Amino acid sequence: MNRVMDKNEEYKTLAPFTALAPLAVGGLIGLLVASGTKPAPGIDWAAIIVLATGILALAASLFHLGRPWRAPLALLRLASSWLSREVLLFGLFLVALGIYAILPVMNLGSLGRTIVGFAAVIIGLLGTIATGATYRLHSRPFWDQWLTIASFPLGALSTGSLFGFFVAQQFNGRSQVTGNEWIGAALLLFLSLVVTWLRSTPRRLGSPENQLSRQLVFGPYLWLIVVRVASVVFAFILLGMGGGAQFLAWIPALLGEFADRVLFFKAVVPITLRGRYS
Secondary structure, three states: OHHHHOOHHHHHHHHHHHHHHHHHHHHHHHHHHHHOOOOOOOOOHHHHHHHHHHHHHHHHHHOOOOOHHHHHHHHHHOOOOHHHHHHHHHHHHHHHHHHHHHHHHHOOOHHHHHHHHHHHHHHHHHHHHHHHHHHOOOOOOOOOOHHHHHHHHHHHHHHHHHHHHHHHHHHHOOOOOOHHHHHHHHHHHHHHHHHHHHHOOOOOOOOHHHHHHHHHHOOOOHHHHHHHHHHHHHHHHHHHHOOOHHHHOHHHHHHHHHHHHHHHHHOOOOOOOOOOOO
């Protein structure tokens, strides 16, 4: 874990993982909302697309390890490590999602598949919470707040759900998304933006770590805040246009998630003020 935290360039792999993993979790939520409980005949290609997104996130996470083949050893510390719990939960989510995608081929009815789908969502959301808890460290004041934990499941419920709506419409050829569900996703997207802003203003007033974090956020990395806000505004514009444009709102929303994650990693300051973080 220390190796991950102590290298400034780690954000290049961790930002994709922490943006794409919630996208996959929320993508399944969006599929369940948009497609209902009726299984499509044959393989559910929409679920396969979401599964591919999750696998891509997992692959990105492995690049920050010096020896990726040793990643399974992280499971040995489940009792004490949020990182180990994150690895286990996201792995179980991918397995459950894969089962969900191929169950229609077996013609076992919709009940069992619905149960698997909802179980996968619960596991996936717990995984996003574990991701946030992994980075909530006392030695990193910028991360040591409950807003850190909230950022990741909010990304799943907002941007991820919008992605799921799009994938269902494109690959399943149908969508049962109601106006209230679009509004709900939009409100969660706005809430995720609020959390970004609040998280970027750490509360340890007077500490040198807090001051330096603020200098980074509102100095060289202010452009990331601008991208985050502009992306959400553009997503809202697409949501308000209707006529099918709302299904594309996940694209600028995802750009905003990437900006948020890069800001999250780049603006962190260790409590010792050692190392390169600017």
